[in-house]
Amino acid sequence: DAGVIQSPRHEVTEMGQEVTLRCKPISGHDYLFWYRQTMMRGLELLIYFNNNVPIDDSGMPEDRFSAKMPNASFSTLKIQPSEPRDSAVYFCASSLSSQKGQFFGPGTRLTVL
């Protein structure tokens, strides 16, 4: 059974460019989470979805960030325009409401030059 899949694993881009991160949750899971990890701020929840509907986006840092979940097997996190301070590891996780433990993907390491 495949775990949470994220792509790309590494992304290097220049300031001002659009960045799109992708996530495929574990099949059957009805919750999906996007996190960001930095040395300064640790692990922060950005947004989470239930049954493809955004429930809480209070952690999204600013309007440059947006997330979508068009279907149960795919989600994107977009940054437009990107800035150097967005450099971080972005994790996607999924969960089953009846069990509640979250399972993380391998992360995308984003570097904005």
Next chain:
Amino acid sequence: GIQVEQSPPDLILQEGANSTLRCNFSDSVNNLQWFHQNPWGQLINLFYIPSGTKQNGRLSATTVATERYSLLYISSSQTTDSGVYFCAVGTGGFKTIFGAGTRLFVKA
């Protein structure tokens, strides 16, 4: 918002030793998880434990929700236990707040 404090921040053990990691939280929670982040960055879910005690091999965890703390026990530590251990709590729905972690290094 809720505060999550983990202690100790850093821990060095000799292989075979036992250890206890602590997580204190400032408000009532309805979910609590322990994670291990290995040296390659992968986050592994160890326990979902909003209350009570669970065991999985050499690891066990206890949460005393009324006193707002949780403990993670590692027995007979191995070098592969090295990494960062995170406690994460939720107060409503699935909104999750992570502690700063305990960095563990196990020496051979």
